[in-house]
Amino acid sequence: MKSLTEHLFEIKSLTNPFVIDGQIFITVSQADSENNSYRHDLARVIDNQLETVVTDITDVQVTNEHIFYLKANQIYQYFEHSEDKQLTRQSEIITQILPLPDDEHILYVAQITASQPGLNVDQKRPQIHQVSQLTYKADGKGFIFSQPQFELRSVDVTSNDRLLKQFEQEIQIADARSEQKILLMLVDYDKDGLGQKKQLVDFDYRTDLTRIISDKTMVMVDEAIYNPEGSAILFTAKDAAFPNRRVSQLFLYQMLDHETFLQFSAEELSETPLSDTVFKAQNRYVQWLDNTTYAFETGYHGHNRLYLADISGARELVRDEAEALYDFKFLDDFALAVRSTSMHPSQLINLTSGKVILDPNQRYEEHQKYVFRSKNGDIVDGWFLPNQQHKKAPVIVYVHGGPHSAYGEAFFWEFQMLSRAGYNLVYVNPHGSTTYGQSFIESVIGHYGEQDFEDILTGLDVAIAQHSDLIDEQAQYIIGGSYGGFMTGWAITHTNRFKAAIAQRSVMDWQSLVGTSDIGYYYVASEMDAAPYTARGRKVLAEKSPITYAEQVVTPLLLMHGEYDMRTPIEQSEAFFAAVKLTTSTDVVMARLPQAWHDVSRHGLPSLRLDRMDLIVEWLTRYGTLRV
Structure with missing residues (x-):
């Protein structure tokens, strides 16, 4: 069987293509046999081949002129002809980076984490932990007996590192145009047992003002992005009426009038067919092309579609193939996308010409x-x-x-x-x-x-x-x-x-899942339309x-x-x-x-x-x- 399973280490998964100075760069991820983990490298595409330029990165983000990446929990600036520059000396966990369009400043989030007990780890003097709210554990993370704090920080290319604001809840940077225009997603675990919520806000560091963009009808914001001039925001969100099972819709928020408009709901946003070789998540499903037009990706009948649209509501279906799209980038003269099919684990294609630019994997059986x-x-x-x-x-x-x-x-x-x-x-x-x-x-x-x-x-x-x-x-x-x-x-x-x-x-x-799963307290009632606290609920859950x-x-x-x-x-x-x-x-x-x-x-x-x-x-x- 080893001759079969070893194919896992040969598969290269591509994400986040971009172009700097006429050169195509991309993140290449694969399973690492030696370290029994997954490795992410930044590579340049030259003559349909990959040339690795930085190894073992966690994230990479770009402006029009510069490349910044996160490696070993520190932010670096990439230089093609000289040594890369380390910009931070951070002891806390950096969860996210985002350079500003000025090419000078990089926003980042640092998680101030209290120590949490490990799983199946013996301690010399273990402590008793008291739980008073439903959310005290999370799959993939472990126990959460104390809530971490998060810092929104800014570092510039001279390594001047500043704290912008500290938050008592998890934050994610959705987008930013400047330190006065920062889109944040605030994550909240409802103490009443309604599950995770994610609210979108527009934050101004200089005035410390926060404007709520998503309203109470939206339970989960998936992503958000300013147009180039910062006058409008596109964001995707789920309806609060269906917290666990609602398709994501596309909304437009006009900054001047503070009004929100539904742009698209006919197909599902932020949804891609399942794969077991996507080792790094897709960056965006929505991209502005200018101040009024944009591109967005949908999930449709087991594959992905790509649309071009404008803020008036007009739209055009521009790609509808038997494929899964895992990233796309529209540039001045052409567009790039990463795609997968049943035969091809990961390919970089030119959307404009339809040609395959890079295919680093062997071809497999077609379904x-x-x-x-x-x-x-x-x-x-x-x-x-x-x-x-x-x-x-x-x-x-x-x-x-x-x-x-x-x-x-x-x-x-x-x-x-x-x-x-x-x-x-x-x-x-x-x-x-x-x-x-x-x-x-x-x-x-x-x-x-x-x-x-x-x-x-x-x-x-x-x-x-x-x-x-x-x-x-x-x-x-x-x-x-x-x-x-x-x-x-x-x-x-x-x-x-x-x-x-x-x-x-x-x-x-189902009955025992309610109290033992990290999401069971809301998931079971949402999915089964029953809870184990009534005779009818116990009967339904037993029958199912x-x-x-x-x-x-x-x-x-x-x-x-x-x-x-x-x-x-x-x-x-x-x-x-x-x-x-x-x-x-x-x-x-x-x-x-x-x-x-x-x-x-x-x-x-x-x-x-x-x-x-x-x-x-x-x-x-x-x-x-x-x-x-």
Whole structure:
């Protein structure tokens, strides 16, 4: 299996392309085998090849003339023909940098953090921690027994470092034109149990005035950007009426009149198909071209679209391909974009000419999209990835997490490895998935395991019928993670069609998730339309929990769970493991992944990702005819 999994270290993921002095630069990210981590380098593109100029960076930001980057928790200025200059000597954690258009000043955020207890770490004199609010832990971070403070600071190219303002809550810099025009996103964890909120404000350092841009109807601002003259702001936000499951919409705020206008809501903003090789997040989904026109990206039916528009509301669809876009940049004479397809992990393309500028990875197997009609009459998208031997072989139906996320026209390393191991893959976007609009998302609320479950089985049946020459219908498997893990548990407690199943970081008991998950106190009520504090709520949650039906499991089951997971804590798998063991004679195994958070399959330690793939193939092999 090592010959398969080692492909992970060969994949180069591209983000944040930009041009300085006629030269194209880009961030290159990849898994690092030696350090068992992920490395991000700044590189120059020369003759369709990469030339690394700075290694091991955390972030890079540019103005029209200069490049600044964050490395080893310090800010540097890049010089092509001389040594780069270190601008900060910061002992606190720098979470973000943003240079101002004057080419002289760089804003940054420093997190003043009180020490927090580590996970599974013995201390000589441990302290007792008292909790008085619901938000006291966060997946990927750990326990939060004391709230950190944040500083908004400014450093110039002569290393003059100044504190602009200290905040008692988390802040993120959305954009800035000067120290008098700074767009901040203020993050608040509602103490009443309504989850995370993110408010957009316009901050003036000189006067210490803050103007609220987003109103009370908006619960979460995703991004915001000034036009060049600072007279208008484009921002994306979610409606407060649907805090957990609302599509992001595009808004325009006019600074002179202090008025907000809805610009676009027909498709979803800030939404890209799932991939497990995007090692660094996309910078922006919206970009001003001048003071009145702009470009923006949407998620649509499992792929991304690109629009040009102006503040009057006129717009034009300029790109609509079977691809996922992970960054774009419009320049004076041409435009750049980073894209992914099922065959290509990451490519830099010229949007103007349509040509590929850089493709640093090998080509992989191409999947095939198909559509089918669900039992309620809706059209649902599915994809089929054939085994790379192109012979009759078993089929895996793989269920995504969320459920408010989407598969689509993006590269998936895990799928390609399973294809190389000899398996056909089927994956669909059932009801509840994103990129299909608000009503499609809303359709599963209070109805998990109903239409969504039917979509998955129907999509699998259609793929088997269409590819009977490649699919052995006597060898069907189901795998899923998070919501997909719930659906795997639901499937094997409601059908016996699968030869084996693998449920990862699953939800098996909705009632216990309420009090144990870092988001359970609001997520369960929002998604299940029920809470465990009434007789009706307990009945609903029990009926929708796979653990209620554990005695019906006859499908061999591998449970995989990260021991650090705070989103769907490992007790979910522990309880289901015990339930199946105690009530059946079915083969069930639990694999505990050490030092692994919820997102282990996409951003976990590379060594664990490889070991995890080994376990998956070993389990499938144990209950199949293939020998790898």
